[in-house]
Amino acid sequence: MKFILPFILFLSLSQFISAQENCKVLLHEIDSIYIGKCKKGYAHGKGTAIGKDSYTGKFTKGWPNGKGTYTWANGDIYTGGWIEGKRNGNGKLTLKLADRDSILDGLWKEDMYLGPKPKAPSVITKTSIERHSFQKLGKIHNRVLINFLQSGGTNNTITNLSINATSGEETNLGNSIGYEFVKFPVIIRVSYATMNKLNTLRYQAIFEFEITEPGDWLVKLHN
Known part of the structure; x- marks a missing residue:
């Protein structure tokens, strides 16, 4: 054995x-x-x-x-x-x-x-924003577009919209608003009034953020 x-x-x-x-x-x-x-x-x-x-x-x-x-x-x-x-x-x-x-x-x-690995986008100020997301698209533009969403679709209740950026030229693409020819890093501040989901109350929303990595970015704001 x-x-x-x-x-x-x-x-x-x-x-x-x-x-x-x-x-x-x-x-x-x-x-x-x-x-x-x-x-x-x-x-x-x-x-x-x-x-x-x-x-x-x-x-x-x-x-x-x-x-x-x-x-x-x-x-x-x-x-x-x-x-x-x-x-x-x-x-x-x-x-x-x-x-x-x-x-x-x-x-x-x-x-x-x-x-070095670029820093992830960062939020500077967020007021009355339910949730947000940053998505880098696979294109070569130096651009930042913003979509305003509510209840799974476009938020059509927005008024008094104001957008300011440290660089770039204003642009519109469909339901998206933002800046192209951006020099990164860029800081963008968005403010607007919107109705709530029940359409019973209007409130002010503010979202300020910084993106350091060059690219074609899509920012989604949900209310």
């Missing part, structure tokens, strides 16, 4: 090593040893790959893909997003220098550091 257990452990370990040897990692610097999940012969899912450098995190079809930590042979460490073996998205690189660490923390694309 005492010989059976070691034999079973040896057999299981041999099968495990064989399975990992047949699981490919496509990034040459970490392709010597792999321990983790596989799919169709490639590292796929959570795993650890070791070569000249090492990586622990998510893989897709043999590539670091998703969130993971990469450690270079010289001690540099990156933790963050990956797409097909390249740093992409939000991540932090710590460079090991002789006297101190140097850190690059922010956004990456195709292994290139783009800079």
